[in-house]
Amino acid sequence: MAQLTDEELASIAHDYYLSKLNIADISQKYNLSRYLITKALDDAEEKQIVRISIKRGVKRNEDLERKLQNRFSLKEVIVLNNLDTTNQDNEAIVSYAAKEIQSYLKSAKSAGMTWGTLMRDIINNFQEEQRPDLTFVQLLGQTINSDKRKNSLEQLAAQKYNSQSLLLPAPLYVINPNFLNNIQEEPFYQSLKNYYDKLDVIFSGLGTYEAFSTNKYLQKYYQQQLFKDIPTEEIVGMIFGRPYNIKGEFLGDFDHHVCGISLEDIMKTPVRFLVVKNRFKSKSLLGALRTGVVTNLVTNEGIAERILEEKK
Numbered sequence: 001m002a003q004l005t006d007e008e009l010a011s012i013a014h015d016y017y018l019s020k021l022n023i024a025d026i027s028q029k030y031n032l033s034r035y036l037i038t039k040a041l042d043d044a045e046e047k048q049i050v051r052i053s054i055k056r057g058v059k060r061n062e063d064l065e066r067k068l069q070n071r072f073s074l075k076e077v078i079v080l081n082n083l084d085t086t087n088q089d090n091e092a093i094v095s096y097a098a099k100e101i102q103s104y105l106k107s108a109k110s111a112g113m114t115w116g117t118l119m120r121d122i123i124n125n126f127q128e129e130q131r132p133d134l135t136f137v138q139l140l141g142q143t144i145n146s147d148k149r150k151n152s153l154e155q156l157a158a159q160k161y162n163s164q165s166l167l168l169p170a171p172l173y174v175i176n177p178n179f180l181n182n183i184q185e186e187p188f189y190q191s192l193k194n195y196y197d198k199l200d201v202i203f204s205g206l207g208t209y210e211a212f213s214t215n216k217y218l219q220k221y222y223q224q225q226l227f228k229d230i231p232t233e234e235i236v237g238m239i240f241g242r243p244y245n246i247k248g249e250f251l252g253d254f255d256h257h258v259c260g261i262s263l264e265d266i267m268k269t270p271v272r273f274l275v276v277k278n279r280f281k282s283k284s285l286l287g288a289l290r291t292g293v294v295t296n297l298v299t300n301e302g303i304a305e306r307i308l309e310e311k312k
Contacts, residue, residue: 006047006049008030009040009043009044009049010044010049012026012030013040013041013044016037016041058083058092058095058096059080060079060080061081061304064079064304064305065077065079065304068289068297068307068308071308072290074289074296074297075296076295077296077297078096078100078298078299079299079300079301080298080299080300080301081300081301082301082302089277090277093275093276093300094118094125094275094277095125096298097122098122098123098125099125100273100296101203101273102127102129104201104271105131105134105161108200109135109198109200110136110137110198111134111136111137111199111203112137112138112139112196112199112201112202112203112261112269113137113139113153114139114140114203114204114240115140115142115153116207118205119153119204119205120153120156122203123156123157124156126157126160128161128162129160129161129162130161130162131161131163135163135166136154136155136157136158136165137195137196137199138152138165138166138167138260139240139260140168140172140240140258140259140260141168141170141172141173141259141260142170142171154167168192168259168260170183170189170260171259172241172260173218174257175225177257180256196262197268199265199268199269200270200271201269201270201271201272201273202272202273203273203274203275204239204272204275205276206237206238206276206278206281206285208237209235209237209238209243212238226254226257230243231251234246235251236283236284236286236287237281237288239274239288240258240260240263240266241260242254242255242258245287246283246286246287247287247290248288248289248290248292250263267293271296272294272295273295273298274294274298275297275299276297277300279302279306282306282307282310289307
């Protein structure tokens with residue numbers, strides 16, 4: 001007998017896993033022996049036509065949560081136990097973060113958010129709700145990239161909630177402070193400012209100086225001017241568009257170059273979520289926690305242990 005094609009394997013797998021037909025029914029349907037049907041299911045799994053995922057409750061490391069909460073004066077810390085693979089760890093962090101953020105959104109009227117793949121993954125994990133009274137607000141302008149355009153994450157989040165979104169049609173950085181002063185006088189910016197003053201929740205990930213410096217456009221036109229008085233070797237991370245060192249000190253005068261929310265308005269927001277899933281960002285996370293801009297943290301025990309070790 002000729003070997004089954006991938007399309008045939010997919011059809012058999014669909015009948016078994018989704019349509020819930022038993023082996024005998026599938027055998028009769030395709031006029032194949034039960035042995036060949038069983039082998040087809042094994043082949044489909046081996047070729048990753050079928051991917052079996054077993055969902056289990058993720059446990060938390062309460063000891064590490066208490067240590068981080070006490071040492072960095074955080075309101076809430078969620079440290080998930082390590083799973084078998086990095087992919088499982090990442091999926092667990094994203095899923096848990098989405099659930100936690102949504103719990104705070106239930107009583108919120110306005111929520112601010114930043115850019116990034118992690119933010120998109122979290123939003124994709126949101127459960128749909130009906131909240132026309134909720135507004136998702138863009139906190140920062142968009143990183144200039146001449147190669148591609150990015151869709152608004154605020155609009156994506158608003159679709160999940162059947163709610164509103166307020167966008168910031170501006171670049172993330174400007175060189176001329178006068179341009180920033182002028183744009184802040186525009187009506188659209190004043191509308192954003194009104195929301196920045198009264199945000200209920202912020203959720204964000206961490207950025208890196210490496211990501212900035214590898215953006216060819218930013219490197220060519222902005223890097224030298226923005227970082228000319230900053231010892232870049234001291235930068236361990238970037239949050240809300242601003243670089244900081246391991247001590248949690250913000251470097252440079254970025255408030256005069258960042259289009260978006262000010263540090264003052266960030267600090268006024270009662271709930272400021274930070275989600276970190278990259279184990280190579282332990283120093284970045286340690287510095288970020290020391291800045292004081294974080295109130296709530298979601299990560300896993302591998303990263304948490306690195307933080308406490310770095311702190312020593």
